[in-house]
Amino acid sequence: MKPADRPRLGFIGAGVVGTVLAGAFAGAGYPVAAIHSRNAERQAAAARGARARAVPAAQDVVALADVVFLTVPDDAIVATAAGVRWSRSKAVVHCNGAASLDLLAGPRSQGAAVGAFHPLQSFAAEEQARRNLPGSAITIDASTEALLAELEAMVVALGGRPLALHGDRAVYHLSAVIASNYLVTLLDLAAGLWGELGLSKEEGLRALLPLVRGTVENLDRVGLPAALTGPIARGDIGTIQRHLEVLDRVAPEARTMYKELARRTIPIALAKGRIGAATARRLAGSLGDEQGDDDACG
Numbered sequence: 001m002k003p004a005d006r007p008r009l010g011f012i013g014a015g016v017v018g019t020v021l022a023g024a025f026a027g028a029g030y031p032v033a034a035i036h037s038r039n040a041e042r043q044a045a046a047a048r049g050a051r052a053r054a055v056p057a058a059q060d061v062v063a064l065a066d067v068v069f070l071t072v073p074d075d076a077i078v079a080t081a082a083g084v085r086w087s088r089s090k091a092v093v094h095c096n097g098a099a100s101l102d103l104l105a106g107p108r109s110q111g112a113a114v115g116a117f118h119p120l121q122s123f124a125a126e127e128q129a130r131r132n133l134p135g136s137a138i139t140i141d142a143s144t145e146a147l148l149a150e151l152e153a154m155v156v157a158l159g160g161r162p163l164a165l166h167g168d169r170a171v172y173h174l175s176a177v178i179a180s181n182y183l184v185t186l187l188d189l190a191a192g193l194w195g196e197l198g199l200s201k202e203e204g205l206r207a208l209l210p211l212v213r214g215t216v217e218n219l220d221r222v223g224l225p226a227a228l229t230g231p232i233a234r235g236d237i238g239t240i241q242r243h244l245e246v247l248d249r250v251a252p253e254a255r256t257m258y259k260e261l262a263r264r265t266i267p268i269a270l271a272k273g274r275i276g277a278a279t280a281r282r283l284a285g286s287l288g289d290e291q292g293d294d295d296a297c298g
Helices: 016-027 040-050 058-064 074-082 101-109 126-132 145-157 169-179 181-197 201-222 237-250 252-272 277-286 293-297
Strands: 009-012 032-036 067-070 091-094 113-119 137-142 161-164
Touching: 009 016, 009 058, 016 032, 016 040, 016 067, 016 126, 032 040, 032 058, 067 074, 074 091, 074 101, 091 101, 091 145, 101 113, 113 145, 137 145, 137 169, 145 161, 169 181, 181 201, 237 252, 237 277, 252 277
Parallel strands: 009 032, 009 067, 067 091, 091 113, 137 161
Antiparallel strands: 113 137
């Protein structure tokens, strides 16, 4: 698509997602017509990065843009969409990974085409998000074929991979949260254990990150189940028992989670082929009965 044929984009909301997407689209040759945010400082920064107009009201974005991205917090999407007037000449897109197009029933009832555009990526900080965005899967949906084709072209222009979902988007978002958000939680726990070794959580995290990167690289190169390593993959029951003893002493609140993760790792180890059924049964037995063992042993 030639730049002259590209729609004018607008953004309501100038948090990390809105700022990064507006700048990325501008860099890919899309005209970003206007940006509005209730935070004047963020609005000005996002507008500068996207070479766009900073406008005083959300309705001004709708007036100036063909496709409006609602990059406000998820819980504010419905109210924000309801606070402006829409028409058949406009399209409005939300960036909520867990919600369907029903979130935009209001604009749709006024004749606007509606869509969803969700990068499967972490937006913790602007600069890192800009670097991470190319190559990411971006899920898209739309109420019309024309808007769906437009969103697909946008994904390609950003260097992303368009992904159309079938089924409940909340399942997709759950998967993303487990893979990304709870990895942070696991590393917070793992790095915190380094206090027992006389080192800070920050030092522990710094030491663990190359291991995490190596694991992710293995997943990319050899996939599941081949990327699994460690005591479950080896059938090392003694090490698992030692871990449980340590947890009883230093982090008893994490014992249940460790055992559940270990249980869920056994089928992966079996699929990898490093252990057999007998070893798998012994591993499961060492972790106790799944129904209530921790109450008895905690």
